[in-house]
Amino acid sequence: xxxxxxxxxxxxxxxxxxxxxxxxxxxxxxxxxxxxxxxxxxxxxxxxxxxxxxxxxxxxxxxxxxxxxxxxxxxxxxxxxxxxxxxxxxxxxxxxxxxxxxxxxxxxxxxxxxxxxxxxxxxxxxxxxxxxxxxxxxxxxxxxxxxxxxxxxxxxxxxxxxxxxxxxxxxxxxxxxxxxxxxxxxxxxxxxxxxxxxxxxxxxxxxxxxxxxxxxxxxxxxxxxxxxxxxxxxxxxxxxxxxxxxxxxxxxxxxxxxxxxxxxxxxxxxxxxxxxxxxxxxxxxxxxxxxxxxxxxxxxxxxxxxxxxxxxxxxxxxxxxxxxxxxxxxxxxxxxxxxxxxxxxxxxxxxxxxxxxxxxxxxxxxxxxxxxxxxxxxxxxxxxxxxxxxxxxxxx
Numbered sequence: 001x002x003x004x005x006x007x008x009x010x011x012x013x014x015x016x017x018x019x020x021x022x023x024x025x026x027x028x029x030x031x032x033x034x035x036x037x038x039x040x041x042x043x044x045x046x047x048x049x050x051x052x053x054x055x056x057x058x059x060x061x062x063x064x065x066x067x068x069x070x071x072x073x074x075x076x077x078x079x080x081x082x083x084x085x086x087x088x089x090x091x092x093x094x095x096x097x098x099x100x101x102x103x104x105x106x107x108x109x110x111x112x113x114x115x116x117x118x119x120x121x122x123x124x125x126x127x128x129x130x131x132x133x134x135x136x137x138x139x140x141x142x143x144x145x146x147x148x149x150x151x152x153x154x155x156x157x158x159x160x161x162x163x164x165x166x167x168x169x170x171x172x173x174x175x176x177x178x179x180x181x182x183x184x185x186x187x188x189x190x191x192x193x194x195x196x197x198x199x200x201x202x203x204x205x206x207x208x209x210x211x212x213x214x215x216x217x218x219x220x221x222x223x224x225x226x227x228x229x230x231x232x233x234x235x236x237x238x239x240x241x242x243x244x245x246x247x248x249x250x251x252x253x254x255x256x257x258x259x260x261x262x263x264x265x266x267x268x269x270x271x272x273x274x275x276x277x278x279x280x281x282x283x284x285x286x287x288x289x290x291x292x293x294x295x296x297x298x299x300x301x302x303x304x305x306x307x308x309x310x311x312x313x314x315x316x317x318x319x320x321x322x323x324x325x326x327x328x329x330x331x332x333x334x335x336x337x338x339x340x341x342x343x344x345x346x347x348x349x350x351x352x353x354x355x356x357x358x359x360x361x362x363x364x365x366x367x368x369x370x371x372x373x374x375x376x377x378x379x380x381x382x383x384x385x386x387x388x389x390x391x392x393x394x395x396x
Contacts, residue, residue, distance in 0.1 A: 042303025048360075087261060146234055310363070313335075
């Protein structure tokens with residue numbers, strides 16, 4: 001590790017500790033009083049956050065591009081090494097195990113620290129032929145353009161707004177009393193683990209399910225951004241290529257190691273699915289996050305949008321490598337405030353955002369990874385039974 005990397009790591013650790021200490025000391029609110037946030041308060045909040053974003057955006061440049069290129073090199077090395085070791089498992093089972101782990105690492109880096117952030121346009125300033133939001137395609141069954149429509153636009157614009165943010169529960173999980181209890185909610189903890197296991201296919205099918213392409217009745221008056229035929233083509237095209245690559249092409253290239261390589265690819269995908277699902281759920285579905293009624297979007301000011309993003313997201317802590325593997329979505333609050341800023345800067349921004357939250361009396365939801373994950377499981381279980389469970393959508 002060079003001096004610059006060591007300095008960056010130490011700085012991240014100090015900034016992370018500062019946020020955690022502030023939360024522990026009560027300097028940052030951990031619970032909301034659901035009070036009305038006035039337009040004057042919203043304007044003041046917007047001024048502070050805009051100033052922070054402008055300052056950070058002015059610093060974006062060579063260091064950011066160098067960081068991403070280093071991550072890309074690590075990702076490619078892990079992918080190549082992992083696939084070689086899967087074949088080398090013929091000589092040692094341990095090599096096969098290491099191959100699975102390296103391939104899973106490559107897929108996680110591709111999806112989280114590279115793909116998700118590149119597709120947000122965070123690195124478009126590089127004018128890179130591959131690492132840009134217009135042409136990038138990632139190693140996952142979900143078509144990149146479909147992800148940008150449902151995630152970048154819909155989810156980030158209407159975060160946790162009932163009826164508008166289709167990511168809230170993914171149409172499978174009841175996570176508030178705004179949704180009528182159904183019998184299948186009784187076993188939604190099992191549904192959650194099944195969704196996590198098949199997560200790449202869940203996000204791939206997400207837009208098609210929402211548009212009722214195969215099942216259900218089309219919503220009256222809804223204007224789709226793409227046709228059903230285009231959605232089918234993207235879904236089957238991208239999904240088919242992923243299946244051929246992982247479960248036919250590379251196993252065939254391995255010759256007599258066909259089955260071990262196929263199994264290794266399956267396990268690498270499984271580990272990636274569990275990891276990405278867990279990270280995403282911990283940032284969005286903890287017990288602390290707020291949900292909102294559709295009317296909050298009517299004539300919503302920038303300040304109120306910022307306010308809603310802060311109430312609707314959660315952070316979690318961990319070591320330096322953990323933040324990288326999470327795509328820095330461990331700083332989900334900062335990501336929702338500044339989705340176009342390079343994600344590796346979120347750890348630097350977190351203490352400043354926490355201070356702004358404290359200044360304006362806004363909850364800053366943060367905790368250890370384990371605590372936040374247990375909170376997610378608690379929420380899933382809590383709303384698996386009928387009756388009032390204390391939380392419904394609010395207005396601002």
